[in-house]
Structure formats: C-alpha cells, structure tokens
Amino acid sequence: MNQPEHIRETADLFRHVSAERATAYRAVLDAFATAKRQFRLHLRPDEVRSEAHWPDANTPALEEVQSLLAQLVEWGNLRGHADTARVATIEDFYRAKFLYQLSREGEAVETGLAAFAQALQRRAELQTVALEDIQTQLAALARLAGEEPFDDARIHQTLRELVHVFEGLADNAEDFMAGLARTVELQAADAATIVAYKDRLIDYLERFIGDLVAASGRIAETIAALEPADELLRLAAAREARDAAPGDDQASEAAIERALAAWRERWAGLHGWFLRSESGPSQAQRLRARARSAIPRLLSAIARVNERRTGRSDRTADYRELARWFADTEDEADAHRLWRAAFGLAPARHLVLTVEEEVAATTPWVASPAIAIEPTLRERGRLPSAGGAPKMRDRSAEKAWLAEKIAAEDAQLAAARQRLATDRITRLSEIGRLDRHAFKLFLNVLGEALAAMQEPDARIERLTSDGSLALTLEPIDEAPIVTIETDDGTFAGRDHWIHVREVE
Incomplete structure (x- = not known):
C-alpha cells in the first residue's frame, strides 16, 4: 500500500540516522546545529x-x-543556495558552489533528537x-495578590x-522513584560498592524526606491562603492572549478561555501535589511514603545480593563437578x-542400635535388613533416656x-461498656469521672473515630473493630476545652x- 507523500517526506528526514554513513551524516548535522546556536546562518x-x-x-x-x-539536501534536512560571494572569474561563476x-x-529533527538524547542522559534527582x-x-504571589491594583x-511572570520549577520537581521526583525501584545495577557490584551506595542513598532519602515534611506544610498553607486563585489565573491568561494572532472579538475571548483552562x-496540579483531596492523600504525601518504603526495599535487595554471594554454589554446578570427578576415577x-x-x-552400626540379627561388617548397606529408629533420635540426635514416662501434673x-x-x-x-453505651446523646463535659477500665474503652473507641476523621468540623459515625459498638461524634461550634477526670489522670x-x- 502506497504511503501519502507527506509521510514519505517526513520519513526521509530521519534516513540519515540509519544510513550506511550515519556517523558522518550526524557529524555534518551537529556542525550545523552548533553553527545555529552561534547565530551563523x-x-x-x-x-x-x-x-x-x-x-x-x-x-x-572535500x-x-x-x-x-x-544527500542531506535531497532528504530535506538542509537547504542549499548558490554561493556568489567568492566568484572572481567566469569559470568560478559557472562552477557549482553552494x-x-x-x-x-x-x-x-535536530530539536527532537537533542531532546531525546537529553532525556536519556538526564539523571533524575529529588x-x-x-x-x-x-x-x-x-510567597511572592501572595504579596502580589494583596496589592491594589x-x-x-509581575503576577504572570x-x-x-x-x-x-514545579514541573521540574514533579518530573524529576517521578523519574527518581521509578529508577529507584530498579536495583539491577547492584547485582554485578562488589560488596564495598553496594554498602557505599546504600549509605549514600539512605542519607539522601532521609534528608529529602525531612525537607519535604518541613516545606510541604508551609507550601500547603500558602496555597490554601491564595484560594480561590481564579482571578490571578485570569490575569495571566489575559496577558498571554495578547500574543494571539489578530482576529475578531470572539476569537480573542476564545484565546483567553484556552489560556485560562491551561x-x-x-x-490544580500544584494544589493536588501539596493538599489532600477527596480522592486521597496529596502527591507529596505519596512521594514521602514511597521514599520511606524504598529504604527497606533497598536493604532487602542488598540482603539478597549478599545471600547470593555468601551462600552455597548452585546444586546443578555441584552435580556437574561431581560427574567430572567420577569420570576421572581410575577404577571402580x-x-x-x-x-x-x-x-x-x-552402614549405621556406629549408632549402637539393637538389631534382630547379626550382620557381618562386610555386608553392603543396601543388602542389610531395615532397622527401626526412635523418633527422638531422628529429631534430636540422641536416644530416649531409660526409665518410665513422667507423671501427669495436675x-x-x-x-x-x-x-x-x-x-473478672x-x-x-x-x-x-454499660458506663459508656447509653441510649442518649451527651456531651463530653457531662460524662463525669471514668475508672481505669472505662477510660481505656473510651480511648479505644475515640481513637477509632479520630482515625476516620478527614476534617476537624465533620460529623463522624464509626463502628468499633469488633462491630459491637457504634459511635457518633459531632463537634460543637465554639466549644470550650473540657476535662475528664480518670484514675490515670486528667x-x-x-x-x-x-x-x-x-449494636445488635
């Protein structure tokens, strides 16, 4: 089936990569890419x-x-123009110079190949x-949001x-965690290299986790303070839309809406990276969890490498070596x-076991009669002691x-349970004094409820882990701090x- 003309032309642009003299073609095009970076036409x-x-x-x-x-001109990678600057004679004029x-x-094509090479060489980092x-x-955006007008x-910038900065952080973090899961390079390394790499990586992860915990809270507070940020985003979108191609008013509004949507x-990506959403924890929390889980996984991988290095050789290799030894024996x-x-x-005669019939010492083991062996001898390596069975203890x-x-x-x-489980709704301040057992049950029930809390002002309904008690906990607006006296303290x-x- 014939390909369209534009597809064939696009394919020709990449033919130099797999051509017979590919390295020479790449050297030529690299020279032109360098010249373009130097603003040479x-x-x-x-x-x-x-x-x-x-x-x-x-x-x-030459x-x-x-x-x-x-050839590169024919494929479309280069353009050639007649070079008339060095013409001095008629012969020079008619001689083809470009x-x-x-x-x-x-x-x-050069931009794409450069981005491809850069992506392969990039070393992801936290x-x-x-x-x-x-x-x-x-912080700068928060200051600008508080200024009038x-x-x-400056807001757009x-x-x-x-x-x-955020896109670089997210991309590098994703690449780093994906590369961290691949520990194949540890298989061929020596023990000293493995230990050194492990120590450096664990220090690196612990330092980043500490910085992430300290910074993500402050970043989340600033983002929450800027919400809703639609007005700031609309200003940036309107400024970007000024560079759109000229058109009617409807086209200008469409350009603003496209920029605003972007x-x-x-x-939304920045918000979801640092603030928890309805779908689950933030990306920063997930990154912190993955970085923490990477440390024991790394230690497990290193332990497996050490086991392979210090463990016994492969049994198949042992049998092959034994077969060679048998082949080298001189006689039967x-x-x-x-x-x-x-x-x-x-023969097992060194065990001094009682046998029913005498067997000569020269009898092969395969021709000897079977011997019953006590279970304790098999399990512990010693015969049972003489004497009667021990007495049963009451x-x-x-x-x-x-x-x-x-x-009790x-x-x-x-x-x-009777002290806490009632048929009426009460306040914490009305519970009264609790003994040690009632307070322990109260803490267990309250802990399960607080574990399910997503917002501090939300109503909580929760069953205990055994399903026998149901708890409803609802905050009171502008409620004071109350105390409950217990046998263990306040x-x-x-x-x-x-x-x-x-619960029935």
Whole structure:
C-alpha cells in the first residue's frame, strides 16, 4: 500500500540516522546545529569539513563532504543556495558552489533528537532546592495578590516561574522513584560498592524526606491562603492572549478561555501535589511514603545480593563437578570411595542400635535388613533416656485461676461498656469521672473515630473493630476545652456531642 507523500517526506528526514554513513551524516548535522546556536546562518563545504567532529578523527576529502551535503539536501534536512560571494572569474561563476543551512524541517529533527538524547542522559534527582523556590514564588504571589491594583505583568511572570520549577520537581521526583525501584545495577557490584551506595542513598532519602515534611506544610498553607486563585489565573491568561494572532472579538475571548483552562489545570496540579483531596492523600504525601518504603526495599535487595554471594554454589554446578570427578576415577574402587564420601551412604552400626540379627561388617548397606529408629533420635540426635514416662501434673488450680481472671476482666469490660453505651446523646463535659477500665474503652473507641476523621468540623459515625459498638461524634461550634477526670489522670480536649450505643 502506497504511503501519502507527506509521510514519505517526513520519513526521509530521519534516513540519515540509519544510513550506511550515519556517523558522518550526524557529524555534518551537529556542525550545523552548533553553527545555529552561534547565530551563523550558512556554512560552506570547507567550513563543514574543518569544524565537524568526524568519527575516529578521520577528516574526509572535500568532495566527500560535498556528497554528504548534497544527500542531506535531497532528504530535506538542509537547504542549499548558490554561493556568489567568492566568484572572481567566469569559470568560478559557472562552477557549482553552494551555501548550506538547516531547513525548517531539519531544525525540527535536530530539536527532537537533542531532546531525546537529553532525556536519556538526564539523571533524575529529588530537588530540595525546588521546594525552597516554590515557597519563594508562592510567597511572592501572595504579596502580589494583596496589592491594589494588581500588577498583571509581575503576577504572570511569578506564575510562569512557579509552574516551571514545579514541573521540574514533579518530573524529576517521578523519574527518581521509578529508577529507584530498579536495583539491577547492584547485582554485578562488589560488596564495598553496594554498602557505599546504600549509605549514600539512605542519607539522601532521609534528608529529602525531612525537607519535604518541613516545606510541604508551609507550601500547603500558602496555597490554601491564595484560594480561590481564579482571578490571578485570569490575569495571566489575559496577558498571554495578547500574543494571539489578530482576529475578531470572539476569537480573542476564545484565546483567553484556552489560556485560562491551561492555567487552571496547572494550578490544580500544584494544589493536588501539596493538599489532600477527596480522592486521597496529596502527591507529596505519596512521594514521602514511597521514599520511606524504598529504604527497606533497598536493604532487602542488598540482603539478597549478599545471600547470593555468601551462600552455597548452585546444586546443578555441584552435580556437574561431581560427574567430572567420577569420570576421572581410575577404577571402580575409587568410584565407590568417591560415592561414599559424597553421599555418606555407609552402614549405621556406629549408632549402637539393637538389631534382630547379626550382620557381618562386610555386608553392603543396601543388602542389610531395615532397622527401626526412635523418633527422638531422628529429631534430636540422641536416644530416649531409660526409665518410665513422667507423671501427669495436675493443673486444675492454674486453670481455675485463669478462668477467674478472665471472668473478672469480662465483668470489668461489661461494666465499662454499660458506663459508656447509653441510649442518649451527651456531651463530653457531662460524662463525669471514668475508672481505669472505662477510660481505656473510651480511648479505644475515640481513637477509632479520630482515625476516620478527614476534617476537624465533620460529623463522624464509626463502628468499633469488633462491630459491637457504634459511635457518633459531632463537634460543637465554639466549644470550650473540657476535662475528664480518670484514675490515670486528667483527659482534656474540645467539647463534642457523643453517642455510644450497643449494636445488635
């Protein structure tokens, strides 16, 4: 099936990568890319020949360089123009001389290949400095949001720098955690290298986790203080839309809405990275959890490497080596001695066991009668001691004591449940004094409820882990701090409505 013309032309732009003289073509195009970075518009063949970094330092002839340039022009990577600047005679005029420069398509190819090479060479890292930069930019944005009138230029610049730093932090963190899971490089390293790498990596992770915990809280507070940030984002979108191509009013409004949608998406990503959402914890919390879990996984990988290095050799290799030893024996007697040394299938007469019939010492083990071996000899390596079986001990007193203690604990637990589980809603301040058992049950129930809390002012309904009690906990607006006296001390906290009830 024939391909469309534009697809064939696009494919020609990459033919130099897999061509026969690919390294020479890349040297030519690298020379043009360097020239463009130096703001040079054209190169002549002799300049390409002298400036390119040729493979193996073998500089080709000028005719070969011209052939390479012509082929790249045919593929569309370069453009050639007649060079009339050096014409001195009629012969020079009619002789083909060209100036070469990257075509628009060739520039796109070089940009893509450079980005590809940079992505492969990039070493991901956890950027603590980026956290500081995000704090700085957010603080600057908060100051600008409090000024009247708004400085849209400075707000736009601050948002762009904030997004640039944040994207670098997120991309590098994702790449680092993905690369951390791959510990294949540890397999071939020596023990000293493994230990040194492990120590450096653990210190690196612990330092980043500490900085992330300290910085993420302040960043989350600043983001929450800036909410809603739609007005600031609209200012940045309107300033960006000024560079849109001219058109009618409807096209200008559409350009503003597109820019605003892009800025809302970026802000939502920043918000979700540092603040918890309905879908779960923030990305910073997940990154911290993954970094913490990476430390034991790294230690486990190192332990497996050490086990492989210090453990026994492969059993298959052992059998192969033993087979070679058998093949090298000179006679059958040597083979039998090797068999006995390798597998230990010798008579068990050294155990001094009682046998039903006498067997000569020269009898092979395979021809000897079976011998019953006591289980204790198999398990512990020694024969059972002589004498009768030990007497049975009467433990009825201990069992009665345990039953009495269990009954007392059940009674205490039942009394504590009856003390807390009522049919009415009450306040914490009205509970009164609690004994040790009731207070312990109260703490268990309250702890399970607080573990499910997502917002401090939300109502909580929770079953205990055994499903026997149900708890309803509801905060009271502007409630004072109340205290509950217990046998173990004083419990203090914000007053709440509380209802503990039995579940049938």
